[in-house]
Amino acid sequence: MNPVEALERIAFLLERQGAVTYRVQAFRTAAEVIGELSAEELRSRAANGSLARLKGLGPKTTRVVDEALSGEVPAYLTRLEEEAGGPLVEGERGARLRRALRGDCHLHSDWSDGGSPVEAMARAARDLGHDWCVLTDHSPRLTVAHGLSPDRLRAQLALVAEVNERLAPFRLLTGIECDILDDGELDQEPELLERLDVVVASVHSKLRMDARPMTRRLLAAVSNPLVDVLGHCTGRQITGKLRPESQFDAEQVFAACAAHRTAVEINCRPDRFDPPRRLLRQALAAGTLFSIDSDAHAPGQLDWQIYGCARAEECDVPAERIITTWTARQLTTWTETGRTPRGRSGPGGSP
Structure with missing residues (x-):
């Protein structure tokens, strides 16, 4: 899964859930930072462990990027999809x-x-x-x-x-x-x-x-x-x-x-x-x-x-x-x- 897509989807689901702004902004900021890197630099930084040293990335967002680069659906995203990715109203209402x-x-x-x-x-x-x-x-x-x-x-x-x-x-x-x-x-x-x-x-x-x-x-x-x-x-x-x-x-x-x-x-x-x-x-x-x-x-x-x-x-x-x-x-x-x-x-x- 593309790391930027994973970070943006997490932010979207948090917003949909009504999460406080600072929680959301961490993922949107990380998506912007990662999006400015070339694919080669992103993989290089992931391999040498320097991703977390980038301004705008923290332990949680770095983990999402690492898991996405390895071909996995990040665990945090999987949990959010289960919690907040389903229908907002019951059945066919609306x-x-x-x-x-x-x-x-x-x-x-x-x-x-x-x-x-x-x-x-x-x-x-x-x-x-x-x-x-x-x-x-x-x-x-x-x-x-x-x-x-x-x-x-x-x-x-x-x-x-x-x-x-x-x-x-x-x-x-x-x-x-x-x-x-x-x-x-x-x-x-x-x-x-x-x-x-x-x-x-x-x-x-x-x-x-x-x-x-x-x-x-x-x-x-x-x-x-x-x-x-x-x-x-x-x-x-x-x-x-x-x-x-x-x-x-x-x-x-x-x-x-x-x-x-x-x-x-x-x-x-x-x-x-x-x-x-x-x-x-x-x-x-x-x-x-x-x-x-x-x-x-x-x-x-x-x-x-x-x-x-x-x-x-x-x-x-x-x-x-x-x-x-x-x-x-x-x-x-x-x-x-x-x-x-x-x-x-x-x-x-x-x-």
């Missing part, structure tokens, strides 16, 4: 919708609070079978997540163009997860938001605001023609550091989403699973579109979309109401013009 997905509208890179480079995230999405994905790093106000200033976002747009040249026909679409400010305004220059393929708008501050002002806040955001997707609408955290749902008038907010063609995100992160099923069913009844998104901060977390697919199937969300089942052209036509693709149900489209 499988039908997962097969229908063509992309992912919400993921982060190391430009904000993700752990991997932009191209690594795009390659992982491609390798999972997607035709496209949207890069949605955070906006400036979220300083704890190293949100992108206007200048940094412009620089990222240039990088996305370069990545697309290398990965075509796969498409990395431009985007942002834009903070919804206290008054419902968006945390980025409107002219810059207009240049993006997809804008996901989310609340990250004052999550315990009273229901009335929170409702006004969300209504202002989802009614904004620059917003395409309402991200993790309740802001809840159901594992780790628990956080209750934000309170708002869901009937009003989802009606506005339907009227203004703003999709409601089905956030797949196991610590969120947002919205809860009762609100997911309410949004469905209101006639909204949906976006099943991983909200991945590492390549292995892109695989979490199956969780959202299972929840959507449980709530009888039809595939034609899910924008992540559309082609990149259908998606960008919708975000640019507000027209739902022919044959897709939703506001402004066919029944």
